Amino acid sequence: MRETTIIQKTLRVPALPAGSGNDGTLARQLDAVLLTAGFKAGGDLLAHLSELDAGVALDRAVLVLGAVRELVGDHVEHNVYFRDFPAGVPDTVEFWLRCLTGAVGRERLPKRRINLLDLPRYGRYLHSYAEMVAAHQELIPSIKDRVTVLHLGASLEEETRALYLSLAGDPAPLNDADLALLTALAVDCVDGPQPESVPAREQRAVLNHARLLAGKPLLADTVTDVLRVACALSEGDVRLVKPTRFRSLPRARRRTLLSALDEIVRENPGRVADVNRYREPWKRLGERLHPYEFGHLPHAQDVFAVAYGTKVARSLPARAEIAFAAGDVTAAVDLLAGAPGLFFRALDRILRSELSEVDMEQVLTVAGKVVHQVSGRVLLSLREHLMNRETPDAARIFVNRAGRAWAGPDDRATLSPAVVERVNTLLDAELSRRLPAFERLVIDPELAGIAMPFSGQAKEDGFGVLPRGSVVPVDGETLRLFVYWRERARRTDYDLSLLLLDDEFRMTDQVSYTNLSVYGATHSGDLTTAADGASEFIDIDLGRVGARYAVPQVNVFDGENFDEVAEVFFGFMVRSPEQKGLPFEPRTVRMKSGLRGSGRVLLPLVFRRGDDGRWAAKWLHLYLRGHRWANRVEGNRVSASMLARAVTERAYLPVSHLTDLLAAKAGSVVTHRPWQRLPEPVTYLGLARPEGLHPDSAVYPIDRITELIPA
Structure with missing residues (x-):
C-alpha cells in the first residue's frame, strides 16, 4: 500500500536491489500495457526492471499497473445505462414513456402520481459490462492522447x-x-x-x-x-x-x-x-x-x-476590531503593527478607510518596516488579492476551508491604482529578496496558466487536479465528463449534470437525467442505485455546442453524502469521435478527482469557449450546501452560475509570477524541449518531471511548488 501511494503521489517507482536480471521482455510488455492507460515507463525505470529477477519484475509490473489504473479511475468497470452511448440515447420523454409502457401489466401503478424509481426498467443497468464492451469498437490511438511518464525513484x-x-x-x-x-x-x-x-x-x-x-x-x-x-x-x-x-x-x-x-x-x-x-x-x-x-x-x-469566563483576556485582533468600530484606524494600525501577519491580512481594510495623505503614507511606511516579518504565503495571497481590487468584482465569492462556497454583491470601496502599485512593488521586492538564486533554472511554459496553490484543503486528491483558478486548454473535439460512485450502506443516487450559459452567464440549456440530449451534448442515462458501483457520462461536442460556458455539476439526489459513500470520483476525458472506444478510456483521461466535500452539490470546474472558438477549463473546486433531497441542476442554476462567474472573472496569481521572480535571480534560464537531454544538473519547475534531465537535477512538479514559497 505504501508503494502504491508513493507511485500515485510522485509518479516515481521505488527502486529494489538488483537481481540476476532478465532479458527485458517484461519491461517492454509493461511499457506497452501502460500506454493503454496513458502512461509510459521512463528509460531509467525500464533499465531497472530489466535488472530484476523475472518473478520480482513481474510483481513490480503488476504493482505499477494497478497503481496508475487506480490513479486515473480505471480500477473499476464503467458501465453505462444506454449500452451504445454516445449513440442510441433516446429523447427524454420518449424514453420515459418506454419505461412506463414496459411497466404496464407487470405491476400495479399508482393512479395519481408515478415515480420514475417505481418503474422496473428505470435507473438500473439492463445489460452486463461484457455486453456493453461487445457493443463498442476498439479505441483508435491518437497523437493527442495523454502520455504520462513514470520514473525510477530511490x-x-x-x-x-x-x-x-x-x-x-x-x-x-x-x-x-x-x-x-x-x-x-x-x-x-x-x-x-x-x-x-x-x-x-x-x-x-x-x-x-x-x-x-x-x-x-x-x-x-x-x-x-x-x-x-x-x-x-x-x-x-x-x-x-x-x-x-x-x-x-x-x-x-x-x-x-x-x-x-x-x-x-x-x-x-x-x-x-x-x-x-x-x-x-x-x-x-x-x-x-x-x-x-x-x-x-x-x-x-x-x-x-x-x-x-472567570478571567478576561482580550486578544490583539479584538482590540483592533474595537478601534475599527470606533473609526480610529490609526489606533488599529498601531495595534496591528505589533503582529505583522495580522497587519498585512487587514491591509485592504486599512487602505480603503478614509485616510488623509499623511495617514496613508504612515500606513505604507509601517508596511515597509514589518514586511520582512510576514510569511511568504501571506505576501503572495495579498499580491493576488490586490489584483482584483482596482475595480469591483461582478460577485464577491466566499469559500470556507471545506470548499463550501457562496457569493454576494461586492460593495467594498475600490483601491487607488497608485497605492496598489506601491504595495505590489513592496511585496515583490521582499519576495525576491527571500527567494533562492538557482544556478541553472528550467521553467515549463505550461505553468503560465496554473494558479498559485496557497492551500491544499479545498483541492481534492487525484490525477491532474490543479488549484482553484488554474486555466488549461482543452485541445480535443469531444469532451467527456464522468462520475463514478459506490454506495456504502444505503441506496445512493448521484446525478451528473451540465449547465450551459451564455456570455452573461444566463442559462441557455442544461443536460441531465431530465434532459438527456441537447444540440452538441448527450447524457449517458440516469442510474439511481450503486451497490456495485455506477457511472454516468456526458459527451460535449465542443464544435457544435453553442454555449459560451459549460458548468458540470454532481448532485446528490438521494442517499449518502460525498464524504459518506465507499468511493466517488469525477473527471473528464478529451478525445475525437473517430477514436471510437469504450465510454471510459483511461489514456484519454485528463483529470480525475476524488470528491469528499461536505456539500450536496459539486461544481468542479467551468469550461469556457474563447472568441477564437478554443476551449479552456478553469478549476472551481466548490461545493454548494444543497438540499437534503432531490438536488437538481434546475434548482441551483442561479447560485451555480453566480459562483462560476465569480471565479471565471476573478484574476488569480499565476505560478509564473513566482517563476519570473526566480528567473530574475537565476544564474541562467535554460530552455528545455521534450526531446532534449540536458547534460548538466538543473532546477526544473513544471507540471511533472520530463525525460532528459540530468539525474542530479532538482525537480519541483506542481504539487511541490509550494516548497519554494519563502518562509
Whole structure:
C-alpha cells in the first residue's frame, strides 16, 4: 500500500536491489500495457526492471499497473445505462414513456402520481459490462492522447522519507487525504530527519501527535497548537472545524499537555487570549485534563479560566476590531503593527478607510518596516488579492476551508491604482529578496496558466487536479465528463449534470437525467442505485455546442453524502469521435478527482469557449450546501452560475509570477524541449518531471511548488 501511494503521489517507482536480471521482455510488455492507460515507463525505470529477477519484475509490473489504473479511475468497470452511448440515447420523454409502457401489466401503478424509481426498467443497468464492451469498437490511438511518464525513484525508505518531509514542511495546509497520509507517515518517520520548519498548523498537529506518542517534546508556540494535539489524541479534527469528542487521558498525557500550555503562556502571557476563539472546545477539553489537579502549573490553569469566563483576556485582533468600530484606524494600525501577519491580512481594510495623505503614507511606511516579518504565503495571497481590487468584482465569492462556497454583491470601496502599485512593488521586492538564486533554472511554459496553490484543503486528491483558478486548454473535439460512485450502506443516487450559459452567464440549456440530449451534448442515462458501483457520462461536442460556458455539476439526489459513500470520483476525458472506444478510456483521461466535500452539490470546474472558438477549463473546486433531497441542476442554476462567474472573472496569481521572480535571480534560464537531454544538473519547475534531465537535477512538479514559497 505504501508503494502504491508513493507511485500515485510522485509518479516515481521505488527502486529494489538488483537481481540476476532478465532479458527485458517484461519491461517492454509493461511499457506497452501502460500506454493503454496513458502512461509510459521512463528509460531509467525500464533499465531497472530489466535488472530484476523475472518473478520480482513481474510483481513490480503488476504493482505499477494497478497503481496508475487506480490513479486515473480505471480500477473499476464503467458501465453505462444506454449500452451504445454516445449513440442510441433516446429523447427524454420518449424514453420515459418506454419505461412506463414496459411497466404496464407487470405491476400495479399508482393512479395519481408515478415515480420514475417505481418503474422496473428505470435507473438500473439492463445489460452486463461484457455486453456493453461487445457493443463498442476498439479505441483508435491518437497523437493527442495523454502520455504520462513514470520514473525510477530511490529506495522505498528514501522515497517514504522524502514524501514525509515534503508533506510535513509544506507551507500550505494539506487536504484531508494528504493529511491522513501524513498521519501515517509521521509515526514511521518520527525518529528520523525532520523538516526545518512546519509552518502549517494542521501538519504541526499531526507531527506533534506522533512526537507525543514517541515521548518527544512538542513543537508548540501557541495554546491552539496544544488544543489541536488534544484533538488528534481523541481522533478528532485537528483543523478545529468539526467538534471533537475528547477522551479520557492517562495522567502522564495530561501532564504533558498542561506543561506545554504552562510554558507557552509563561513565556508570552498574551497567548492566553487565543483561547477566546475556541472557547467551547477548551471547556470540553478542561473536563478531561483536570487542570486544577496540577497546582504547580498556574499558567495552564489561566487558559481554562479564560475559557470558563472567570478571567478576561482580550486578544490583539479584538482590540483592533474595537478601534475599527470606533473609526480610529490609526489606533488599529498601531495595534496591528505589533503582529505583522495580522497587519498585512487587514491591509485592504486599512487602505480603503478614509485616510488623509499623511495617514496613508504612515500606513505604507509601517508596511515597509514589518514586511520582512510576514510569511511568504501571506505576501503572495495579498499580491493576488490586490489584483482584483482596482475595480469591483461582478460577485464577491466566499469559500470556507471545506470548499463550501457562496457569493454576494461586492460593495467594498475600490483601491487607488497608485497605492496598489506601491504595495505590489513592496511585496515583490521582499519576495525576491527571500527567494533562492538557482544556478541553472528550467521553467515549463505550461505553468503560465496554473494558479498559485496557497492551500491544499479545498483541492481534492487525484490525477491532474490543479488549484482553484488554474486555466488549461482543452485541445480535443469531444469532451467527456464522468462520475463514478459506490454506495456504502444505503441506496445512493448521484446525478451528473451540465449547465450551459451564455456570455452573461444566463442559462441557455442544461443536460441531465431530465434532459438527456441537447444540440452538441448527450447524457449517458440516469442510474439511481450503486451497490456495485455506477457511472454516468456526458459527451460535449465542443464544435457544435453553442454555449459560451459549460458548468458540470454532481448532485446528490438521494442517499449518502460525498464524504459518506465507499468511493466517488469525477473527471473528464478529451478525445475525437473517430477514436471510437469504450465510454471510459483511461489514456484519454485528463483529470480525475476524488470528491469528499461536505456539500450536496459539486461544481468542479467551468469550461469556457474563447472568441477564437478554443476551449479552456478553469478549476472551481466548490461545493454548494444543497438540499437534503432531490438536488437538481434546475434548482441551483442561479447560485451555480453566480459562483462560476465569480471565479471565471476573478484574476488569480499565476505560478509564473513566482517563476519570473526566480528567473530574475537565476544564474541562467535554460530552455528545455521534450526531446532534449540536458547534460548538466538543473532546477526544473513544471507540471511533472520530463525525460532528459540530468539525474542530479532538482525537480519541483506542481504539487511541490509550494516548497519554494519563502518562509
